Amino acid sequence: MFLSLTFLASIFITIQFYKWIKFYLKISKIPGPKNQIPFFGIINNFIGEKVGNYGKNFLEIISKTEPIQKVWFGPKIFIIPNTPEMFKTIFTSLYCVDKPRYIYGGFFANNGLLSSNGSVQEKHRKILSYSMTPKMLNQLVPVFEEKIQKFIKRMKNKIDGDEFNVFEDVAACTLEALVKGNFQYDYDCYESDLLKACASSDGITLRRIMQPWMSFEFLFKISQLSKDVKRIFGPIYSAVDKILEQNEHLRIESDDKKGIFIKQLLNLKNEFSEEEIRDEIFILIFAGSETTATTLSMCLLLLAMHKNIQNKIIEEINTKNSNDDFPYIEMVLKEVMRLFPIGPIIFRETTAEIMLESCEVPKNTTIAIPIYFLHRNENIWGKDANEFKPERFEANKIDKIHSYSFVPFSGGKRMCIGYKYAMTFMKIFIVNFFKEFEIETSLKYEEMDVKVLPTITVTQGFPIKIKKRTI
Numbered sequence: 259m260f261l262s263l264t265f266l267a268s269i270f271i272t273i274q275f276y277k278w279i280k281f282y283l284k285i286s287k288i289p290g291p292k293n294q295i296p297f298f299g300i301i302n303n304f305i306g307e308k309v310g311n312y313g314k315n316f317l318e319i320i321s322k323t324e325p326i327q328k329v330w331f332g333p334k335i336f337i338i339p340n341t342p343e344m345f346k347t348i349f350t351s352l353y354c355v356d357k358p359r360y361i362y363g364g365f366f367a368n369n370g371l372l373s374s375n376g377s378v379q380e381k382h383r384k385i386l387s388y389s390m391t392p393k394m395l396n397q398l399v400p401v402f403e404e405k406i407q408k409f410i411k412r413m414k415n416k417i418d419g420d421e422f423n424v425f426e427d428v429a430a431c432t433l434e435a436l437v438k439g440n441f442q443y444d445y446d447c448y449e450s451d452l453l454k455a456c457a458s459s460d461g462i463t464l465r466r467i468m469q470p471w472m473s474f475e476f477l478f479k480i481s482q483l484s485k486d487v488k489r490i491f492g493p494i495y496s497a498v499d500k501i502l503e504q505n506e507h508l509r510i511e512s513d514d515k516k517g518i519f520i521k522q523l524l525n526l527k528n529e530f531s532e533e534e535i536r537d538e539i540f541i542l543i544f545a546g547s548e549t550t551a552t553t554l555s556m557c558l559l560l561l562a563m564h565k566n567i568q569n570k571i572i573e574e575i576n577t578k579n580s581n582d583d584f585p586y587i588e589m590v591l592k593e594v595m596r597l598f599p600i601g602p603i604i605f606r607e608t609t610a611e612i613m614l615e616s617c618e619v620p621k622n623t624t625i626a627i628p629i630y631f632l633h634r635n636e637n638i639w640g641k642d643a644n645e646f647k648p649e650r651f652e653a654n655k656i657d658k659i660h661s662y663s664f665v666p667f668s669g670g671k672r673m674c675i676g677y678k679y680a681m682t683f684m685k686i687f688i689v690n691f692f693k694e695f696e697i698e699t700s701l702k703y704e705e706m707d708v709k710v711l712p713t714i715t716v717t718q719g720f721p722i723k724i725k726k727r728t729i
């Protein structure tokens with residue numbers, strides 16, 4: 259008995275060893291930073307560092323120009339592609355749809371779109387996408403207008419006052435529109451615990467990523483992190499309870515297959531479990547509010563720094579009706595997201611071997627997709643890649659650039675489900691804002707200190723000074 263067990267164990271170890279050698283040989287052809295310590299990789303660059311610096315350190319270690327590289331992070335390897343062609347291969351591959359559990363999972367709302375994989379994600383996405391179609395979004399426009407007008411009224415009290423960080427107010431406006439539009443939950447978010455909970459998500463997500471062993475449910479449940487998650491996200495869980503309480507009447511079998519988000523979730527015909535419903539509400543609040551609020555605050559800050567571009571926006575608003583297209587505003591928003599994509603690095607896990615140009619990437623490998631680098635790559639965007647120039651999105655210029663060079667909402671089957679929602683909301687916000695105000699700031703573009711993980715933000719905040727519009 260003992261001998262046969264030993265025999266089986268040695269066969270198992272030999273197979274694992276063989277697999278590991280095969281894996282190692284394949285990835286050994288991919289270049290990477292020189293200073294990687296065996297089994298630790300670049301982890302020594304993070305020991306003793308402030309959590310806020312992790313992202314910056316990571317981006318500084320990896321090369322900005324190598325088309326593809328590998329980085330060992332402890333025993334885990336990241337493959338980092340950096341060309342639009344490789345981004346296209348990844349986003350269109352059937353084998354790069356999943357997200358790595360040790361980064362996205364075992365934490366909160368595991369059944370929500372952002373972190374689920376396989377058939378759960380596929381089914382949810384198919385049903386929930388209906389609530390983000392242009393027809394559905396048109397129905398939400400009056401809610402957007404109402405919440406933006408409330409914000410503008412608050413901003414009128416700031417006219418000719420001191421410079422202030424506009425982020426909290428923008429975030430409250432965005433959150434109010436999101437919960438009312440998608441969940442029929444009319445809630446005053448200004449200075450609320452719900453707003454604070456959404457704003458604290460970055461720190462806790464980063465703590466989780468830096469402790470990969472927390473993806474094991476039993477370890478997570480007994481950890482301090484789990485207690486902190488419950489405490490910090492408590493107000494979001496309470497909001498989920500209230501949203502469900504108020505929408506109880508929607509739990510019916512309905513043939514209306516194209517309702518707003520909460521109707522899709524509660525329609526009994528769609529067969530979501532109670533846990534899945536809760537997780538999806540949580541994830542929409544989590545993924546939809548901070549992202550849009552940060553992008554909009556960044557847009558206001560950049561416009562306060564670039565008066566000439568602000569004037570062009572005002573010129574466009576002066577010559578159009580509210581229902582028209584606003585091509586210049588759209589270009590400005592795209593340029594904001596090119597320079598400051600809210601997800602600067604996102605991750606995928608291969609479920610089969612794939613080829614990235616001439617490199618074989620084995621099954622079960624993590625790919626780190628550095629959207630931030632690609633968006634600032636001088637070979638694609640030119641020598642002025644780091645400058646804020648919305649005109650680069652004019653049709654005749656952008657048409658000459660590979661379509662996978664600009665992916666602020668990611669791409670393929672995991673592309674942001676809310677991208678049309680976000681673009682619609684942001685355009686209405688900017689039009690209404692610049693109908694009333696002009697803005698300026700003392701912060702210089704060159705002095706912006708950008709924090710890059712897990713989402714992008716500016717450490718100095720978003721300081722602006724508001725004046726009544728004179729032109």
Ligand code: HEM
Nearest residue numbers: 371372545546549550553600601604667668674675676680
């Ligand atoms: C400017 C605003 C936004 C940006 C730049 C943005 C960007 C992104 C990116 C890059 C991803 C992929 C994340 C990853 O793979 O790790 C993503 C996913 C997602 N976003 Fe957004 N987002 C924005 C607004 C929104 C809004 C308004 C909603 C909802 C109303 C939303 C809901 C989601 C969801 C549910 C996912 C997961 C989709 C899936 O995996 O199937 N986002 N977003």
